[in-house]
Amino acid sequence: MPLVRNPILPGFNPDPSILRVGENYYIATSTFEWFPGVQIHHSTDLANWSLVARPLNRKAQLDMRGDPDSCGVWAPCLTHDGERFWLVYTDVKQKDNSFKDTHNYIVHSESIEGPWSDGIYVNSSGFDPSLFHDNDGKKWFINMLQDHRRRPRFFAGIRLQQWDPITERLIGPTKNIFAGTKLDLVEGPHLYKRNGWYYLLTAEGGTAYDHACTLARSRDIWGPYEVHPQNPILSSANAPFAALQRAGHGDIVDTPDGKTYLVHLSGRPTTQRRRCVLGRETAIQEAYWSEDDWLYVKNGPVPSLHVDLPGTHDDSNYWAEKHYTFDGTNGLHSDFQWLRTPEPERIFQIKDRQLQLTGRESIGSWFEQSLVARRQTHFSYDAETVVDFSPTDEREFAGLTAYYCRYNYFYITITADSDGQRELLILSSEASWPEGKMSLPLSDPVKIPNDGKIKLTLSIRGKQLQFYYGLGEQSEVQEIGRIYDASILCDECGGHQAHGSFTGAFVGVACSDINGTGRVAKFDYFTYRPVEHESDRYEV
Structure with a gap:
């Protein structure tokens, strides 16, 4: 065999x-x-x-x-x-x-x-x-x-x-x-x-x-x-x-x-x-x-x-790019899951060929947060989405996240300042691991126009994570923020030193509205692109 x-x-x-x-x-x-x-x-x-x-x-x-x-x-x-x-x-x-x-x-x-x-x-x-x-x-x-x-x-x-x-x-x-x-x-x-x-x-x-x-x-x-x-x-x-x-x-x-x-x-x-x-x-x-x-x-x-084994494994699908669209014919793709709630209609719907997330509690909530994601199944990959979101203040934010748990995540968000000016802000729990608290000040925000869709991408190469953004669906992307340590998205850093964190890294989209008004973020697609990288050599 x-x-x-x-x-x-x-x-x-x-x-x-x-x-x-x-x-x-x-x-x-x-x-x-x-x-x-x-x-x-x-x-x-x-x-x-x-x-x-x-x-x-x-x-x-x-x-x-x-x-x-x-x-x-x-x-x-x-x-x-x-x-x-x-x-x-x-x-x-x-x-x-x-x-x-x-x-x-x-x-x-x-x-x-x-x-x-x-x-x-x-x-x-x-x-x-x-x-x-x-x-x-x-x-x-x-x-x-x-x-x-x-x-x-x-x-x-x-x-x-x-x-x-x-x-x-x-x-x-x-x-x-x-x-x-x-x-x-x-x-x-x-x-x-x-x-x-x-x-x-x-x-x-x-x-x-x-x-x-x-x-x-x-x-x-x-x-x-x-x-x-x-x-x-x-x-x-x-x-x-x-x-x-x-x-x-x-x-x-x-x-x-x-x-x-x-x-x-x-x-x-x-x-x-x-x-x-x-x-x-x-x-x-x-x-x-x-x-x-x-x-x-x-x-x-x-x-x-x-x-x-009795069979021969075909790994071509494992290395294939996954481009997810939201046409509404078959619901949410089975690669995706969400957190905790048996009432998904309260956090997302597929409408007008988009995945529409209704802003709920903040990222990391144990009760009701709008976060839809798929498993990370490769040590290196790219993820990409285009989002339409119009926040009114700093308590409304939506975007792309690499997520393990409330203690460990990286999250590039479209949000606004107190005057309603849209901006991009990276939220991260890296600096204060293992306490899992966002350290202040956060990364410097990047001002963006108040109208128009924003392309958000992230690249993970082994332990290095870099975010990118572009103004508009067809735009070229540019780096934003520093390189983060993606290796903390792991069991060993999931809020417990040993025997207490049991899941794995996910990547997906999220939306929060802690004003409680349920502002909606609309995502056109989601792409997960596996990458073979030298840091992935784990065989000994």
């Missing part, structure tokens, strides 16, 4: 849950505060993947207004019981003090494309839930168990209880079936059954550079579970120069011809500070079952950059 290069889902696609139904493979990944919730990709060869669904797309399933950065949808698990698809997920409401509020839900559908049911509340005892369908027809709900008395290590183990699909509730006894290993921070559980063994795959070590996949097994679903003799089965913790770092949080799938693969999250750090601007991505490894009935990762435990 041909070698395929990891990751198979580049850019922010963490916590993969994989499933095969017949000849079709599906991977569900976390979306955190980005709406709609959960990305489901489809493949027939494990090498080429396309987005087919974001199932959590209405208020009855998910409302994340007020969820802090890197909260929202954590670690979905996608399964199939022979009749329907099941998706379980957590909506995290807070995570940064002595308590975590983690509400777990189930939705189901007969088709992967939906419609998916309304959210069914299950419990809140921990996060990273999964659903296991035993061959006797019983369904089992598993999640990590949290204990706030154990701070700072509140990961208490893996909780098991039976789920009744008729009454749609948990029934019977509950038990902590696995306390984890010395790697610590046990989470991300998945259960499997093979040759009379129950196998429990978990994530340990935290989601930074000590991350790992741990495997244990038992003859009884209630345990006790013995740990793999060569645990962890996957990790980059002892391989600091491996191309794929932060490897962990995995799931297993079998092919029709009996081969086994493990999908897992990983990160590709850049710069000497080891910053993952593309967030945690989905990679895949070939695995095999040994005569001792244990699973081993081929050439593991360190993940391989190149893997034998």
Whole structure:
């Protein structure tokens, strides 16, 4: 079989849950505060993947207004019981003090494309839930168990209880079936059954550079579970120069011809500070079952950059320019998402062949801000848009943003001074990272005419970001502002030093009106142009 290069889902696609139904493979990944919730990709060869669904797309399933950065949808698990698809997920409401509020839900559908049911509340005892369908027809709900008395290590183990699909509730006894290993921070559980063994795959070590996949097994679903003799089965913790770092949080799938693969999250750090601007991505490894009935990762435990897969990957689309227009026929392109709200009509509409953003709260709001963006999936790229916006004062602004979270963003805005004179102003949180406060004074504003469209562009080459602007749709652009450090748009700088920022960099358009009048900014198009650049050499 041909070698395929990891990751198979580049850019922010963490916590993969994989499933095969017949000849079709599906991977569900976390979306955190980005709406709609959960990305489901489809493949027939494990090498080429396309987005087919974001199932959590209405208020009855998910409302994340007020969820802090890197909260929202954590670690979905996608399964199939022979009749329907099941998706379980957590909506995290807070995570940064002595308590975590983690509400777990189930939705189901007969088709992967939906419609998916309304959210069914299950419990809140921990996060990273999964659903296991035993061959006797019983369904089992598993999640990590949290204990706030154990701070700072509140990961208490893996909780098991039976789920009744008729009454749609948990029934019977509950038990902590696995306390984890010395790697610590046990989470991300998945259960499997093979040759009379129950196998429990978990994530340990935290989601930074000590991350790992741990495997244990038992003859009884209630345990006790013995740990793999060569645990962890996957990790980059002892391989600091491996191309794929932060490897962990995995799931297993079998092919029709009996081969086994493990999908897992990983990160590709850049710069000497080891910053993952593309967030945690989905990679895949070939695995095999040994005569001792244990699973081993081929050439593991360190993940391989190149893997034998049934298919050959076609990367021509990966390097193709994406030019998005807004003609209104198919709605917003599926590459785009927005933040938190299940009421997108309050923040944008497609009208008159434009994307029209209604100014809401300021950039970085955890409640309602008008920001529509796509993932950064390349280390270097150009982005471009043309905007028509007529602000009346300094509290109205709209433009182009490279965004990670409220603590880390770069934003070139069309705004106005207190007399109504239009100007361009760059807003940045770079100077005060990690506090995430805009330092004053800001960059010197550039006066522009009060009428006419403005072209805004940005270029990222590795860690260097430069903004440009032009007066009019067809104008040549010129530099504005200094070169910024784009590498802070990363997990390692997302407001937490480790284990606390979980998404990835986005690029898109935004509009704020903190006067509360809902002033509208109109965008003619959006272009994302990948660039191969010498700073992108990450293979070792």
